[in-house]
Amino acid sequence: MVAVPRIEHRHVEVDGVRVFYRETVPDRADAPVLLLLHGFPSASHQFRRLMDALGTQYRMIAPDYPGFGHTAVPEGFTYSFERLADITEGFVQRLGVERFIMYVFDFGAPVGFRLAVRHPSWIAGLIVQNGNAYAEGLSEAARSFIALRPDVPGDADVVRSLLTLDGTRGQYLTGVNEPALVAPDGWTLDQHFLDLPGRREAQLALAFDYHTNVERYPAWQEWLRTHTPPTLIVWGRHDPFFPEPGARAYLRDLPSASLHLLDTGHFALEDRLPEIAPLIAKFVTATRQPS
Template sequence: MTTTQDGFERRSVIAGLGLGGLAASTALAGQAQATPAGAGADAKLRFGSRKVGDVTVFYREAGRPDAPVLLLLHGFPTAGHMFRDLIPLLADRYRVIAPDLAGFGRTVAPPRGRFTYSFDALAEVVEGFVDALGLTRYALYVFDYGAPTGFRLAMAHPERVTAIISQNGNAYTEGFSTEWGPWEAYWRDPSAANREACRASLTDEAILFQYRHGAAEDRVSPDGYTLDMHYMRRPEAQEIQLDLILSYRTNVERYPEFQAYFRKHQPPLLAVWGRHDAFFIPPGAKAYARDLPKAEIHLIDAGHFALETHAAEIAVRIRDFLQRNGV
């Protein structure tokens, strides 16, 4: 395991560049921003959709069709647009694909009476999406809800996974903060009152808190959280999210399975974690090392939505990690 508190792993990045401190940060950001310059049309975002049963999955992608694949799985309460800064920084070398999960963004799924909004269902749709695109090998970038979704996919097809990047994507109970109280009460007792108490997580104020807590406010674009607020106001959106909040208990129940997958298959794993996250705290990142001794763990000076403020640094870390692991 390699863990750093200041967001820089000197063995693999700074040592190679011969830089340190603020100069290293500037150089890392500059490298990430300059990398795609020669990629031309390959670095430009493309948009499409694929039919998976009754769900039409919307996705963003960039990169050559024959390039190694990086599959980006977003979290709550957002969608694939959270990767808007990251995708162009990696598309010169990778085919980067970011679908919107069922119930999120521009993916179109049936109403609640005709579709079960659960994490098992989210994973089944992603698996169908991957098959529809003909993807047989990919690295996974998992964040928040994307982690239990992606880990289900990895357990179903371990031979497909070339590496995992977990950005505040939890798989250990140590990763939970005290902010989970109302959700945990709902898991223990799914009463109408406990369901209603979780509705506070869906307000504009709660969404804004997720974006801004632990981050420099003047670096957080209003575009992301404003769009998420809009999505949350659509018909049935809040009830769908409350169904998924209840289903989240199944993720915790499956943590031992996720961890067994890590121990058995030993996928290369990079944890790049906003250490000021109010929900998934640093012990959750460090816990990966129990099952993956070679895990590379970095705590960066960011909040929950680390890509809003640190996309350039994270892109450099991903490129370095994947290339050293032959991806």
Template sequence: MSLRNQIRFILILTVSSFSFLFHARAAEPDSYPVKYQTVQIEGLDIFYREAGPADAPTLLLLHGFPTSSHMFRNLIPALSDKYHVIAPDYPGFGYSSAPSVDKFDYTFDNLAHIMEKFTRQLQLNKYSLYLMDYGAPIGFRLAVQHPERIETLIIQNGNAYEEGLDNPFWEPVKVYWKERTSTHGNQLRSLLTLDATKWQYTTGVRDVKAISPDTWGHVQPLLDRPGNQEIQLALFYSYGSNPPLYPQWQEYLRKYQPPTLIVWGKNDPIFPAAGAYPYKQDLNKLEFHLLDTGHFALEEEGPTIARLMRKFLTQYTNTAH
């Protein structure tokens, strides 16, 4: 090869390499760091995690029991390149205020009231809802109150049908709903122990070694705070206010037909797959996935759920980013 051809070859290779690196870097999603913030609602500090461009479609992530926005710690950055992601802690959970039961009414009506004021204060006028466990009764109250605000639903082990409560886990809780005595309440305190918290995270998963102890390491010290057991018992009792509202929530689904993605851990002993199937009766725009994992499906199936959410949200939201 002549010297001239060698130089030409080197130049072409250099330009090609630069072009490849440029386009590869351009294809990488923008990085939006998670911000940890607090806002005051009716004298309470409500902590929340937020990431993503403010003008992108908004995702409001509502956590379950006994965790907090911590359960979304990996999902938020996985979606924040194209979505404005917000995950609050309810009063009594995570890093939000936890006033004693004699200073705050721990009911699902009141938690939903605080979350509705939270959405107004942050000017969330249109959003998709991620509903998990306790997030379902809170989120469905928001949806019924303001159906015009709901763009889509992502439901992960979040119940809205009687079929989802027909299992042994709920038997002692239902006794407490019928007769709120200290005896029946004390029988539920075992659900607030470290063993019970680990059980929630590990039961039904494929590989226990894949579940980080950072989960119960975050949750249990918060559950063990003085007065927090009384908070949780109040909410166990208040959960009995949810089944009577199921017909109202189901009517919302039938009337407004929000596009819905179900990503449900099918081995969950608390909200088993029996609670997922009835959504098919009421929703026309439904994408349905049963995942081979347990209650906290994000711990083992987080990348899968993020991928399914991105595909689903691209179809039903305006993702210009």
């Protein structure tokens, strides 16, 4: 018999935002819960294959942030990482989830670490996949991006250049040794959402707000040192924005973390799912064991 998970697609209202999410229904009612926090410029659909692979074993919940995917926001919504965290916090509370393993990728790291600082008791463990929280994890390209400001002529155009089809495709393929393993569906769907009315303005606002994440790195590192959550790090080592030193830096505060460097780029799940899924399954099983 082939095990195929039941995956439901729903919306929930949070502070005027109609949050879309997808959720697996595992075979056991007491299955571990995983909160999957997506990155830029993607949405919860980036976790579809992972949910297919592990969804019969775990309750996997993947929301779309405001300004991404199928989530709808009211007119006048203010886009910042703090507000993304506010909505994600409310989303978790609306679902009544009190403890989970948190998967953070790219934008998911600043959203997720804000949640962790606000609610340490929620976090049963961390899976970090190219989600940066250290200065050494910023490439020169990333530092240049973070330095952009809305009042500097030309800076908005630099951000807009990343929101094109070429820019989106490049995020998926840069650093990938076997491009044939990366389906074009991901960047095609991402671009569809980026081209919707109001989405580019949302991404501009978030780009210019990214420096607030770097300013919080010391607080997030202190949280890691204080709470020492069980942590699995899987990292595409050829990521042009968040290079390998960012993965290794976690070991400074989490020396017991399990680190796996993969020979790929930013969107590691696209071509390295056969390696990542078993690592996650092993990690979740170990995390559930008494210490």
